[in-house]
Amino acid sequence: METLVVINATRVNEFAGMPLAGGQSALDRVLAFARSLTGGSPDLLVLASQSVPELGVEMVRKPAWSMHDVLTEAATFAASRPDADAVLYLHADAPFVDAELTATLLELHRRYRAEYTFADGYPPGFAPELLAIKSLPNLIELAAKNDAPVERDGLFSVIQKDINSYDIETHLSPVDLRAYRFSPVCDSKRNFIAAERLWNLGARSAEDVTKLLPVHPELLRTLPAFMWVQIAEACPQSCSYCPYPLMKGDPRKLTGFMPTERFGRLMLDAEVLCDDLVVDVSLWGEPSLHPDFSGIAEAVLARPRFTLIVETSGIGWTQGLAESLAAKAGPRIQWIVSLDDADDEGYLAIRGEGKDEATAFAERLLRVSPGNVHAQAVRMKDNEPRLEAFYRGWKKRGDKVIVQKYDSFAGCLPDRTVAELVPLDRLPCRHLARDLAVLVDGSVPPCKHCLVSRDDGRLGYAEISGNAFDDGLESIWNRTGAWYDRHLASDYPLPCGRCDEYHTFNA
Numbered sequence: 001m002e003t004l005v006v007i008n009a010t011r012v013n014e015f016a017g018m019p020l021a022g023g024q025s026a027l028d029r030v031l032a033f034a035r036s037l038t039g040g041s042p043d044l045l046v047l048a049s050q051s052v053p054e055l056g057v058e059m060v061r062k063p064a065w066s067m068h069d070v071l072t073e074a075a076t077f078a079a080s081r082p083d084a085d086a087v088l089y090l091h092a093d094a095p096f097v098d099a100e101l102t103a104t105l106l107e108l109h110r111r112y113r114a115e116y117t118f119a120d121g122y123p124p125g126f127a128p129e130l131l132a133i134k135s136l137p138n139l140i141e142l143a144a145k146n147d148a149p150v151e152r153d154g155l156f157s158v159i160q161k162d163i164n165s166y167d168i169e170t171h172l173s174p175v176d177l178r179a180y181r182f183s184p185v186c187d188s189k190r191n192f193i194a195a196e197r198l199w200n201l202g203a204r205s206a207e208d209v210t211k212l213l214p215v216h217p218e219l220l221r222t223l224p225a226f227m228w229v230q231i232a233e234a235c236p237q238s239c240s241y242c243p244y245p246l247m248k249g250d251p252r253k254l255t256g257f258m259p260t261e262r263f264g265r266l267m268l269d270a271e272v273l274c275d276d277l278v279v280d281v282s283l284w285g286e287p288s289l290h291p292d293f294s295g296i297a298e299a300v301l302a303r304p305r306f307t308l309i310v311e312t313s314g315i316g317w318t319q320g321l322a323e324s325l326a327a328k329a330g331p332r333i334q335w336i337v338s339l340d341d342a343d344d345e346g347y348l349a350i351r352g353e354g355k356d357e358a359t360a361f362a363e364r365l366l367r368v369s370p371g372n373v374h375a376q377a378v379r380m381k382d383n384e385p386r387l388e389a390f391y392r393g394w395k396k397r398g399d400k401v402i403v404q405k406y407d408s409f410a411g412c413l414p415d416r417t418v419a420e421l422v423p424l425d426r427l428p429c430r431h432l433a434r435d436l437a438v439l440v441d442g443s444v445p446p447c448k449h450c451l452v453s454r455d456d457g458r459l460g461y462a463e464i465s466g467n468a469f470d471d472g473l474e475s476i477w478n479r480t481g482a483w484y485d486r487h488l489a490s491d492y493p494l495p496c497g498r499c500d501e502y503h504t505f506n507a
Contacts, residue, residue: 001085002043003106004133005034006074009048009092010065010150015186016093021199026095026186031055033097034090043084045077046092067154068143075136086110087131089155093186094125095195098206101127105171114169116159119206121173123213125185126206129155135166152185175210181505182213182220188305189275190223197222221433221484223274224477226506228283228437228448229266231296232257235286236315237352239340241378241416243409243451244284246459251285258440260295262469266438267299267306269473275305278507282311282336283437283448289316297325301332311336311376313351314358322361326369335373336402337362341383342390350382366398376402380416405504409451410495412459422500428487429502436477442469444476446483450495462495 007030009016016027024032031046038044046052046059047070060073074087086109090097101119105127109117115135119127131139139158148157159166184195184203197219203209213219235244235251244251270277279300281287287310290296300308308329310322314337326333339358341347347355365373375394379387387403394401406416429447437448445461452462466476483493487502496502 001110002081002083003037003086003088004074004078004081004084005037005044005088005090006070006077007031007034007044007046007090007092008070008150009046009052010062010070011049011187012052012092013187015188015192018186018192020095020186020192021196024095026093026195027055029095030090030092030097031057033099036099037088037102043081045073047073048092052092065150066143067148067150067158068140070150070154071136071140071143071158074131075133075140078133078136085133087133087136089129089131091125091152091185095186096125096184096198096203096206096209097128098126101171101206105130108169108171112169113167115166116155117169117171118156119171119173121176121178122206123177123180123182123184123209124152125183126209127171131155138165173206173210175214177210177213180213180220184209190225193222194219217428217488220428220430221481224270224277224436224473225274225434226278226280226436227270228280228435229263230258230283230285230438230440231263231281231287231293232285232290233440234289235284235313236289237286237313237354239338239351240349240382241380241406241413243412243459246412247284247451254285256440257285257290260292260299262442263296264299266442266468266473267303269468271303271306273473273477277303277305278307278309280309280311280506282309283439285440286313286316288312288318288322293318293321294325297329297333301329306332308333309336310334311338312361313338313354314361315354317361323364323368326365326372330369331372333369333372335365335369336376337365337373338376338378339390339394340377341386342393343386346383346386363397370398371400373398374400374402376404378404378406379418380406381418382416384418407449407501409449409459409499411498412451412453421503423503426490427503428484429496429499430505431501432480432484432487435506436473436480438468442467444468444480446480446493447496449499449501450493452495462493 017025034044044057048059048061105117109130115132117130143158146161148154183191184198186192201212203212233254233256238245300306340350377390391401431447443464450462451459454460465479
């Protein structure tokens with residue numbers, strides 16, 4: 001039986017076509033691999049956006065794609081090749097696709113007559129996915145009912161909607177690397193750098209990465225993926241579990257904010273440093289209290305590869321402002337409404353006044369931007385008895401609920417932890433590897449969480465690495481790498497030794 005190869009190039013960008021480690025681009029490597037599988041036969045199809053150049057193979061181009069489109073084109077392609085029984089599905093920006101692992105998956109797929117076969121436990125890009133051609137009509141119908149965007153896990157997202165109806169086979173990595181969240185694919189500047197560094201260490205196969213990644217945690221720090229920014233000093237509440245009042249006094253009396261023009265320059269600098277970024281404008285203070293929140297949001301959304309996160313109390317918003325932004329931006333703004341407790345008394349004890357306003361705000365946003373609004377509770381001793389009721393209540397309103405672990409900020413706050421979640425073996429801090437935090441005046445600490453008690457009795461940051469407006473983000477990012485290097489050597493700065501946030505992950 002023949003194997004058809006479908007290459008997904010629907011969302012590739014400039015990084016897929018750039019020479020990697022002085023050699024071929026990711027796209028060229030994937031094409032060469034696909035040609036080796038088909039023996040030069042015409043059993044190869046590339047699904048592409050309009051920007052992808054001619055590749056000398058059969059191509060289908062569209063200005064926009066969904067998974068329904070991908071599956072439909074695969075089925076049309078297969079219909080003209082009656083001797084084929086399987087489709088091997090590749091991504092055009094994955095330079096490490098492994099021939100030996102592919103052969104293993106093909107043998108597994110055919111031996112057990114599977115409808116879907118994949119590998120699990122490896123980083124993205126090392127293994128193809130396999131589909132039985134006979135399953136394509138059902139998958140097309142399923143995608144039509146539950147259409148999914150063309151993400152890297154798009155095939156599985158479709159199948160997951162009715163997973164028990166399909167015969168699925170899985171090949172497991174001998175070392176589970178999922179927890180590293182390492183992505184050596186050429187879809188962003190950050191991941192391109194990771195791919196080059198992995199290649200330069202000698203990785204050529206899936207087996208290589210299982211040996212190299214656990215002993216080279218320096219690979220995990222390339223460029224920022226997540227940036228906290230404090231745009232307003234004030235907050236309408238003084239929450240019982242927040243260190244901010246111990247840093248600045250009563251936040252309800254503060255008035256400072258970051259001017260929109262300065263924030264815009266910060267975003268410009270961030271775009272130069274890293275082409276894609278998640279920007280959270282809720283580092284201390286309430287974003288609704290910024291006098292020009294529309295301008296702040298626009299400065300983020302003007303960059304097509306940036307995503308905005310707004311963590312808010314749900315209090316203080318100008319009528320209709322958040323709803324208008326949410327309706328316009330859709331998934332490019334993710335809203336997190338901090339509510340913490342469904343019980344009136346519990347909410348009052350944890351957060352103070354404002355529960356009705358906050359709840360109404362969350363419900364309004366859910367109506368205009370479903371799927372992009374998250375009700376959040378910090379799990380701690382104070383609300384643990386009522387947390388299940390909170391979770392169930394908000395799951396009925398919308399499907400996104402966040403239960404966040406309690407953070408004592410390196411022991412600066414009392415221990416309210418309910419469950420111990422830290423790994424058995426300590427790993428270098430993910431926040432030092434992936435995050436930047438910029439305070440309202442531009443000051444940048446090594447990490448959002450690295451607070452210490454000062455001589456005046458207040459809390460403050462253990463160190464300031466520089467000022468984003470004076471020194472530039474690239475310079476500061478390189479400086480904060482010194483803390484990460486100490487983590488690699490198991491030499492932890494004072495707050496880090498007491499912190500249990502090192503294993504948590506923002507983006």
